[in-house]
Amino acid sequence: MVIKHCTLRHFRQTSSPPRLYPACLLLPVSRNGYQQPILAITFAAVNASFMLPDFNNTQVAFQYRSNGEIKQAHFLFSCLGSPALTKMGIAVTRFAVANNLPVQGLIKKTLFKQFCGGESLDEAAATAATIGKYNVKTILDYGVEGKESEADFDHAVPEFVKAVEYAATQKGNIPFISLKVTGFCRFALLEKVHSRETLSPAEQEEWQRVYGRIDAICKVAHENGIKVLVDAEETWIQHGVNELCDAMMELYNKTEGIVFNTFQFYSHLSLPYLKLSINRAVEKGYILGAKLVRGAYMEKERLRAKEMGYTDPIQPNKAATDREYDAGLELCLNNLDNVYVFVGTHNEKSCLLAAKYMVDHGIKPESSRVYISQLYGMSDNISFNLAHSGFHVAKYLPYGPVKDVVPYLLRRAEENTSVSGQTGREFGLIEKEIKRRDL
Numbered sequence: 001m002v003i004k005h006c007t008l009r010h011f012r013q014t015s016s017p018p019r020l021y022p023a024c025l026l027l028p029v030s031r032n033g034y035q036q037p038i039l040a041i042t043f044a045a046v047n048a049s050f051m052l053p054d055f056n057n058t059q060v061a062f063q064y065r066s067n068g069e070i071k072q073a074h075f076l077f078s079c080l081g082s083p084a085l086t087k088m089g090i091a092v093t094r095f096a097v098a099n100n101l102p103v104q105g106l107i108k109k110t111l112f113k114q115f116c117g118g119e120s121l122d123e124a125a126a127t128a129a130t131i132g133k134y135n136v137k138t139i140l141d142y143g144v145e146g147k148e149s150e151a152d153f154d155h156a157v158p159e160f161v162k163a164v165e166y167a168a169t170q171k172g173n174i175p176f177i178s179l180k181v182t183g184f185c186r187f188a189l190l191e192k193v194h195s196r197e198t199l200s201p202a203e204q205e206e207w208q209r210v211y212g213r214i215d216a217i218c219k220v221a222h223e224n225g226i227k228v229l230v231d232a233e234e235t236w237i238q239h240g241v242n243e244l245c246d247a248m249m250e251l252y253n254k255t256e257g258i259v260f261n262t263f264q265f266y267s268h269l270s271l272p273y274l275k276l277s278i279n280r281a282v283e284k285g286y287i288l289g290a291k292l293v294r295g296a297y298m299e300k301e302r303l304r305a306k307e308m309g310y311t312d313p314i315q316p317n318k319a320a321t322d323r324e325y326d327a328g329l330e331l332c333l334n335n336l337d338n339v340y341v342f343v344g345t346h347n348e349k350s351c352l353l354a355a356k357y358m359v360d361h362g363i364k365p366e367s368s369r370v371y372i373s374q375l376y377g378m379s380d381n382i383s384f385n386l387a388h389s390g391f392h393v394a395k396y397l398p399y400g401p402v403k404d405v406v407p408y409l410l411r412r413a414e415e416n417t418s419v420s421g422q423t424g425r426e427f428g429l430i431e432k433e434i435k436r437r438d439l
């Protein structure tokens with residue numbers, strides 16, 4: 001006799017196949033009038049989704065990395081840990097790339113290997129398949145930046161459509177793509193739309209073409225069940241981006257979150273705007289896709305506000321940004337009937353807040369309404385431990401020709417130079433894993 005023993009909570013919290021552990025149980029069974037104990041093998045369905053993740057578990061964090069890869073990552077992060085060396089490396093790389101010097105091979109073996117998925121869709125898909133084995137999903141991020149001509153913008157559309165269609169063939173490993181509106185529109189036009197200046201007839205046509213490009217991608221994404229994350233950039237182009245996102249959500253988010261707008265909580269405008277966006281979605285009858293980040297352009301924002309003499313949109317300090325981020329996160333979690341939320345952060349506290357809220361409120365960890373995400377090559381301790389505990393996790397995976405993703409890579413290098421904060425934790429975690437593996 002086999003008795004399957006599953007807890008009620010198991011059924012409530014997960015639909016993924018339970019992990020089965022053999023266990024012995026003595027059951028009193030009545031047979032021929034006698035109470036007779038028999039030994040029954042039971043399978044206790046034990047599911048890790050009941051547990052909050054342990055972000056210090058480096059074994060789980062780096063399980064997808066070979067010994068050789070761990071040693072390479074160790075070397076890279078030890079170099080990045082030296083601000084002088086990194087500053088010099090960044091300056092030399094910029095100069096070399098600008099002057100077509102042969103540095104691509106070196107970049108490919110170091111920064112590119114750590115932070116990018118590959119040069120082509122096939123290479124990125126191979127990386128996605130590797131991390132997918134550990135239930136960590138992928139967001140395809142075509143990392144080419146800095147294009148400014150109509151021809152480039154037109155050319156980008158089939159590239160993204162191809163990525164969406166490719167993602168759809170990857171058996172659920174790649175549920176998202178991301179895009180930046182500046183990949184499809186002149187920055188100056190976005191600035192003009194943002195400032196509500198009257199557009200000339202030619203500019204109105206240009207703006208319509210931008211709408212058409214974004215729509216072409218979102219339409220194919222909707223048809224293929226792939227989600228589109230629209231990244232946030234500088235606050236002074238955001239109105240136009242919001243306008244496009246709202247229009248796309250109204251079209252494609254009728255029954256699920258397909259298109260996501262991004263909210264940067266270092267801006268004191270974001271929490272009120274998130275509330276407005278939820279209300280708008282409810283009124284218009286669609287689901288708000290909300291990607292939550294702290295924001296990546298703080299210095300630039302502060303400098304511009306100072307130079308141009310307007311109120312700095314950035315929170316007064318880090319604690320205020322943290323408070324606002326977590327408030328935005330809780331607001332989304334409290335409104336999951338109307339919101340799909342994408343928690344984009346390397347901040348352990350915010351990730352734990354999301355996980356704990358879900359556990360406390362009986363929200364299935366693998367609920368498609370909540371995704372938690374980090375960048376590829378960073379904070380694997382968060383991503384892989386959350387995924388190990390059953391949560392929905394995805395990594396931003398940039399891909400593209402090495403020379404085109406250099407700006408992205410240099411930003412990652414700069415970010416990882418800081419020895420304080422979450423990113424500074426990277427090196428310590430890799431060291432811990434090196435010791436654990438006795439390398």
Ligand SMILES: Cc1cc2nc3c(=O)[nH]c(=O)nc-3n(C[C@H](O)[C@H](O)[C@H](O)COP(=O)(O)OP(=O)(O)OC[C@H]3O[C@@H](n4cnc5c(N)ncnc54)[C@H](O)[C@@H]3O)c2cc1C
Nearest residue numbers: 231232266293294295296317318321344345346347373374
């Ligand atoms: C999956 C993912 C997607 C992302 N997409 C985007 C995007 O579309 N647009 C974008 O702008 N960024 C994006 N980012 C970057 C993000 O905005 C942050 O810059 C980065 O993740 C660091 O913040 P954190 O929450 O991970 O970690 P933390 O280390 O906890 O926070 C660092 C952040 O806090 C804020 N901060 C630091 N010091 C201060 C201060 N003195 N005053 C006020 N605020 C301060 C800054 O935003 C800083 O980046 C993304 C990040 C991830 C992980």
